[in-house]
Amino acid sequence: MAENLSDIQEKDRYDVVLANPPFGGKERAEVQENFPIRTGETASLFLQHFIKILRAGGRAGIVIKNTFLSNTDNASVALRKQILENCNLHTVLDLPGGTFTGAGVKTVVLFFEKGKPTQNVWFYSLNLDRNLGKTNPLNENDLAEFVELQKTFAESSNSWSVNIQDVISSGVEKGQPTYDLSVKNPNKKEEAALRTPQAILEEMKVLDEESAEILESIKNLI
Structure with a gap:
């Protein structure tokens, strides 16, 4: 963090970067001066x-x-813009809580x-039927569908693709694009809305009336 980004040379670059950087921290102003997009x-x-x-053509996987996908502060917007314009952000994996x-x-x-702009972003929402935790961590099997579908960026109930031009045109604030990537899953089935108590009572009344008619018919047959 103490290194100025402008000092990084080609010999300092890598083909692959995999990282889970600390988040939530706040950096001092003198540290921020080492970066073109200043933020704490x-x-x-x-x-x-x-x-x-990253070298040109280099690949990254960053947690x-x-x-970050939707923050509207100037730094977050500028950083999303930088990624989308200078890198091919081809996949976003949405992880469950825990x-x-x-x-x-x-x-x-x-x-x-790195090295070519984003055209389409493929999203995958990892939905599990259990709660994750220290004694029940994420495992390789949990990611099996993601790995398989990501090979062809296939669509499913958990995955979908978004054209970057739609992202740019849909998220605008004060006349400027926000590059908002918090896109909802269009393939997810909407849960049925809960009925109101009044609607439930009305249905119960109708069912009671039908039951009474059936009982009366049975009595007439006896």
Whole structure:
């Protein structure tokens, strides 16, 4: 963090970066001066560093808070813009709560390749039928569907693709795009709305009347 990004040379770059940077921290002003997009958010500074140290064509998988996808502060918007314009952010993996014990926040994994702009982003929402925790951690089997579908960026009830132009045009604040990536799953079935107590009582009344008619018919047959 003490290294100025402008000092990083080609010999300092890597082909692959996999990282889970600390998030929630606040960096001092003198540290922020080492980065073109200044922010106190530790994870956002690390993300800038990771992009910088990647070679052209280099690939990255970075864990970050899911709020990064939608935060409207200037630094978050600028950083999303940088990623989308300078990297191919091809995959966003939305992880369930409890994936990282003690984190207290939901996280996503950003998968991108440096050197060409993003055209489409493939999202996958990892939905499990159990709660994760220290004694019940995420395992390889949990990710099996994600790994298989990600090979072809296939659509499913848990996955969908978004054209980046739709992202740019849909999220606008004060006349400027926000590059909001908090896209809802269009393939997820909407849960049926709960009925009001009045509607339930009305249905019970109708059923009672039908039952009474049936009983009366039975009596006439006896």
